[in-house]
Amino acid sequence: MDELPIGRRVAYWRGRRKMSQQVFADRLGKSKSWVDKVERGVRRLDKFSVLYEIADVLQLDAQLLLGKEPERRADGLTCIDEVEVEEIRSALERYDSMSRLLTALPQPPSLAEMTKSVNHAWLTYQYARYGVLSRALPKLLRDAQALDSVASGDDSARAAHLLGQVYQIASSALRKLGEYELAWLAADRSMAVSQRADDDLLAGVATFRVGNALLALGRARPALEVNVSIANRLAPGSGNGCEPERLSVYGMLLLQGAMAAARMGDNNTVKDLVNEAKEAADRLGGDENHYWTCFGPTNLELHRAAAAVELGEGGNAVITHERSIVGRDGFHTLLPERRAHHMLDLARGFAQIGDLDRAGEALVDGDRLAPSEIRCRPIAHEVMSNVLRRTRGAPPAPIAELAEQMGVGI
Structure with a gap:
């Protein structure tokens, strides 16, 4: 894609983010005609300020729009960047079961080592540490694929079981981070591998x-x-x-x-x-x-x-929260990803009924539980943008601060 004109790159990434030209234009504060002309190359992008604004809306490194290697984001501890996405993509595109027929593969980890790594990855996901997980996933995928390709006898089903889980972890994390096509690919791979694992429940989870x-x-x-x-x-x-x-x-x-x-x-x-x-x-x-x-x-x-x-x-969602979830012991013992995810849903519910202050407060509460669940998910950015756009006057300080940390303009 490096040889493409900059307008074509903008169109490509807009499509990857599932935005229409109108939605993209609205978020930029431009007209749909302006976006169309940029993408067709009729209008030049010669201002870095506009370029960086586009990159911010598309949630990617501006270097990608310039056809250069992306730099790792400063907030990489909590989110994912394009370097990591490409590394995960490369790992998903491996076919070690075929490669071993042609060349020797590196020595894979043992079943015990792989089991420990997979369990740790699941917990990393359920604690919503998506940045940590995204950096670990390429190696985890390669190791699980390599182990599955060489396992034999009674170990074959166990190795397939572990590989199926790794694909599921990858799918779940990629979906959270807005990489939906890769999430589908990983989930589909998990279904195929799960059939070899001789575990109908694993196939069900897949x-x-x-x-x-x-x-x-x-x-x-x-x-x-x-x-x-x-x-x-x-x-x-x-x-x-x-x-x-x-x-x-x-x-x-x-x-x-x-x-x-x-x-x-x-x-x-x-x-x-x-x-x-x-x-x-x-x-x-x-x-x-x-x-x-x-x-x-x-x-x-x-x-x-x-x-x-x-x-x-949204009103029914709020009622369910207040009647069946608030004060429930089980809620406080759920893992951070589940609780923060619920606060994001609750924020959407409050926004639907026009209670913008409580919508923002729910996002702040979710951020306290699991920052990556709020700061890294495209849907959370949409909710925050909606809250800011509809709020009269300046938003409360905690909401404004979170919006700034998320990179959502006020």
Whole structure:
């Protein structure tokens, strides 16, 4: 892409960020015609101030727009930069199972070492330390792929299980950070590998990662169908067990299906799926982290609130928060990613009902829990931009300070 004119690069990255020309123009404070002329090369970008403003809106290093190697961002401890995205992409494009037929591969880690690394990566994700995770992912992917390519006998299924988990971790992190196509690729790889791991529950978890990626790409119908289809196959009873792990995976598939239905505006399907998931959560009893799902009664209420936001029913989301989540012991014991994610959903709910101060306060609360969940996610930037744009006068100091740290203009 280095040889492309600068306008074409702007168009490319705008497309990657899923922005229409009108949305992009609105965020720049320009006209759609201005954007169109820049992208076609009719209008030159000869002011660095405008170039950096474009880079800020697109959330990328300005060097990429100039066709140069990107510099690592100063906030790399909490976010991801284009260097890391390309390293992850390169790792996902490896085919070690074929390469080993042609050349010797480096010695992979042992199963025990790989298991420890994967568990650590899961915790890094669930503590929302996305910058740390993004730098670790390329090596983790290469190691897991190498181990899977050489494992034999009884070790084959275990190695495939670990590789499937690594793909899931990568998919989840990339989706959070706005790299939706890569998130889908990693999730799809996880589904394929999970079939070799001889673990239907791992395949079930891989399914809702695929559903999440599809939903992020705007494909709500396929996301709903894939989640519900696999949930029905894994449902407890009728030949399947009722162990906690199965209840957890089954319940999360239903909840992710509910989120897809909410995106489609299908309120009845949302209610049906959440109620089915509630039965599983009630049988489970408490909030557990089987298969890294964090499924349980509290997480169910978080999804109920999130689905209300997707339906445009911000008031119901706030009511769910105040009646079923505030003061609930289970909420305070959930891992930081889950709690901060909920505060982001709550901020969206408050914004929908016009309570901008509380929307901003929810973002500040989420930032205290897990800064990366608020500062690095494109949706959080959209919410903050919405709050600032609609607030009359200067926003409260904590909100203004967070907006500055996020790079969202007031």
